[in-house]
Amino acid sequence: MFTATVTPSFGEVDGLGHINNTVLARWFEMARNPIFRMFEPNLNLSHDVWPLIMAYTDFNFVGELFFEFDVELRTYVEKIGTKSFTVYHEAWQEGRLCTYGRAVVVHYDFKAGTTTPIPEEKRAELAEHMVPEGVAQGIKN
Template sequence: MKEIYTTTVPLRWGDMDQIGHVNNTVYFRCFEQARVEWIDLLPAAIDNNPAYVVIVHTECSFLKELKAPGTVEIKVFAGEVGRSSLVQRYEMRRTDAPDVLVATGSAKMVWVSPDTGRSTPIPDRFKNTLVVG
């Protein structure tokens, strides 16, 4: 797999649930934040292609408990690439314990044409970043 992006996300007191650990939905929000930041790096003006992304499947394996405050690092990898789809894979670690993997996840993204509402080939601006080399 090719690493395509890395970001950090702060954990907030409000991210914790009633038993004092970060709620499982926050893991998905962290993955989403990394995904959106990656998409925003490559605006439609680059190749004049307004296709947008929808998520058709997502999952997370919770490996270690997280508590706030703190910051997590999310690494984004390009997984399987199809005609109109990309599986992004994620690794999450606390920045103060970078050797400890706390979660892994994935999201299958499909590009959609705003004109037809149907899947469309991955825009070149994204496809070019996915080439391993």
């Protein structure tokens, strides 16, 4: 598991006084950086170097997030396939799960324009961060 703490900014608050729902996409994207660094330590986005492409994301809001308190982001690997893997995220505030979501990331060769198998050493690194039993109990699909 990877964790990151985010301090909400005033500009992330919506008209209802909550953290805007669009903010979670950015926060979860930032929380994936440690996983991205497994594949490209310098986060070099050149098509000659970068080996990943996003295929899918979703977010489920189960509680409100507020401006006044820090948010803990928890990031796990939920599933590892041959050419893709699923990242599972949670956003916690004041001991409450407020948002959870997933992202499917595909191992990709931009030059060839095709998916490629995840190298075994990367699969092993990803496996070290699998969702443990009991996390998101009753929420996971």
